[in-house]
Amino acid sequence: MADVIPGGHPDADVAVIGGGILGLASAALAAQRGYTAIVLRLSNEGRPRADTLRNQGWLQSGLMYVGRLGADRRRGRILANKMYNAGLVMLESLGLPVPNGEPSGVLRVRSQDEADHLLADAAALGFSDVVREVEPSIIRQRLGPVFEEDTAYYSIPDAPFPEALVLELLRMRAAEAGVHFVECDKPVCLKKNDRSPSGHGIHCGETTIVSKVTVIAAGAGSYGLLRDLEVDPKMKFQQTPLLVLDGCHSIEVPIFVDRPRGFSFVQHPAAGDHLPEGALVIGTTAVDEDVDFVPFEERKITRARVAEFREKLPDCFRGYVEVGRFTAGFEVIPVGIFDDEGYELHYVEPWVRWFGVDDGLRLLVAMPGRATMGMLAAEMVLNELEAHVECSANPLVRPELWEGDIFMHFHRIYDFDDRE
Numbered sequence: 382m383a384d385v386i387p388g389g390h391p392d393a394d395v396a397v398i399g400g401g402i403l404g405l406a407s408a409a410l411a412a413q414r415g416y417t418a419i420v421l422r423l424s425n426e427g428r429p430r431a432d433t434l435r436n437q438g439w440l441q442s443g444l445m446y447v448g449r450l451g452a453d454r455r456r457g458r459i460l461a462n463k464m465y466n467a468g469l470v471m472l473e474s475l476g477l478p479v480p481n482g483e484p485s486g487v488l489r490v491r492s493q494d495e496a497d498h499l500l501a502d503a504a505a506l507g508f509s510d511v512v513r514e515v516e517p518s519i520i521r522q523r524l525g526p527v528f529e530e531d532t533a534y535y536s537i538p539d540a541p542f543p544e545a546l547v548l549e550l551l552r553m554r555a556a557e558a559g560v561h562f563v564e565c566d567k568p569v570c571l572k573k574n575d576r577s578p579s580g581h582g583i584h585c586g587e588t589t590i591v592s593k594v595t596v597i598a599a600g601a602g603s604y605g606l607l608r609d610l611e612v613d614p615k616m617k618f619q620q621t622p623l624l625v626l627d628g629c630h631s632i633e634v635p636i637f638v639d640r641p642r643g644f645s646f647v648q649h650p651a652a653g654d655h656l657p658e659g660a661l662v663i664g665t666t667a668v669d670e671d672v673d674f675v676p677f678e679e680r681k682i683t684r685a686r687v688a689e690f691r692e693k694l695p696d697c698f699r700g701y702v703e704v705g706r707f708t709a710g711f712e713v714i715p716v717g718i719f720d721d722e723g724y725e726l727h728y729v730e731p732w733v734r735w736f737g738v739d740d741g742l743r744l745l746v747a748m749p750g751r752a753t754m755g756m757l758a759a760e761m762v763l764n765e766l767e768a769h770v771e772c773s774a775n776p777l778v779r780p781e782l783w784e785g786d787i788f789m790h791f792h793r794i795y796d797f798d799d800r801e
């Protein structure tokens with residue numbers, strides 16, 4: 382057994398599987414706190430494997446989720462508060478511009494009841510200055526072809542954020558702290574191994590890596606890793622298609638949520654050769670409940686789902702469905718994982734749990750819920766590590782780095798289309 386990584390490094394205190402926002406933030410933090418840390422990911426060649434790079438790039442205020450966590454809105458408001466502040470802290474700590482409290486997004490409500498809830502939530506969360514009804518004449522001009530009569534529009538603090546840049550900065554931070562980066566062409570797999578302190582080895586091609594603990598921050602891929610070890614993954618999946626259109630289509634609003642129709646978009650401004658006209662990333666409520674886990678290459682959006690997606694869109698977008706590109710993100714839904722009050726966790730909530738302990742395995746599984754909470758979830762990972770794993774204070778001698786720029790799925794470098 383080759384229990385070393387290329388370059389002859391000693392094994393790690395912490396091996397992190399996953400190069401999305403959570404894996405990178407966790408590896409960076411672990412190394413900064415003195416752990417010898419390795420981070421492994423699948424390559425992003427041809428298509429990004431991380432859902433962090435396949436999402437809408439939406440800095441969430443959390444207002445959209447309040448009603449989903451119970452009718453009394455208490456848990457939902459706590460989550461929203463956490464989500465928005467975690468997003469601001471993430472941007473601020475990476476030296477990126479933070480939204481200045483001006484309204485950015487727009488929400489079209491279904492009913493007066495929904496508007497009343499929105500205003501009450503905004504007051505409870507300190508957003509009253511931002512969340513206001515927008516005059517039809519103003520919103521007509523800003524929304525261009527998407528504007529429709531007879532319903533009310535409200536400004537919301539949600540804004541797009543440069544997610545690829547966030548990952549790039551986290552990668553630099555991890556590299557500076559001495560994290561060793563490993564990229565694999567094929568998914569790594571885990572096998573039981575009595576000689577490893579964590580009870581298992583991480584197999585990446587010809588190399589086996591052992592560590593005191595493995596942090597599984599592999600998004601949907603976490604399912605396969607836990608199944609390798611015959612550990613119940615406690616998760617299922619929901620496939621959420623996104624449609625990417627080039628250009629901004631005479632729309633000035635950067636984020637729009639149309640509740641009556643059931644769609645939303647995030648507009649990313651033009652940026653250099655890789656995004657010459659900007660892009661609209663459109664999502665709808667056309668989702669697949671409980672899809673099976675499949676490897677990234679095999680994720681497909683069925684024709685029926687594309688047709689359903691199209692139906693949710695206003696006329697001005699429908700014609701673009703054929704020319705745009707689809708990406709198939711997987712939401713990871715925790716099953717049978719509960720918070721301190723006994724509520725089963727919703728998929729937009731962050732969580733960190735030990736798995737496989739009864740079988741002598743040391744696996745820390747983590748999900749951020751939303752990318753906005755990636756760094757917050759990394760702090761939760763570190764709290765668990767510091768409570769259970771000692772640092773060897775034995776820095777890696779010659780850390781390796783992942784090369785190349787980081788891109789979102791809507792950048793021109795990619796041309797894949799996940800539709801069937």
Ligand SMILES: Cc1cc2nc3c(=O)[nH]c(=O)nc-3n(C[C@H](O)[C@H](O)[C@H](O)COP(=O)(O)OP(=O)(O)OC[C@H]3O[C@@H](n4cnc5c(N)ncnc54)[C@H](O)[C@@H]3O)c2cc1C
Pocket residue numbers: 398399400401402403404421422423424430431432433434435436437438439440441565567568569570598599600601602603605606621622623709710711712747748749750751752753754755
């Ligand atoms: C359609 C959609 C839209 C979303 N929009 C937003 C949004 O706009 N804003 C927001 O805040 N959140 C959004 N989210 C949620 C957000 O994208 C995720 O919560 C977050 O990105 C998950 O980050 P992660 O680091 O846990 O996992 P990921 O980003 O999925 O990273 C997983 C990593 O693990 C690696 N990996 C997986 N399996 C293996 C393996 N076997 N071997 C080696 N490496 C492996 C992958 O290569 C990847 O590097 C969205 C989610 C979806 C599905």
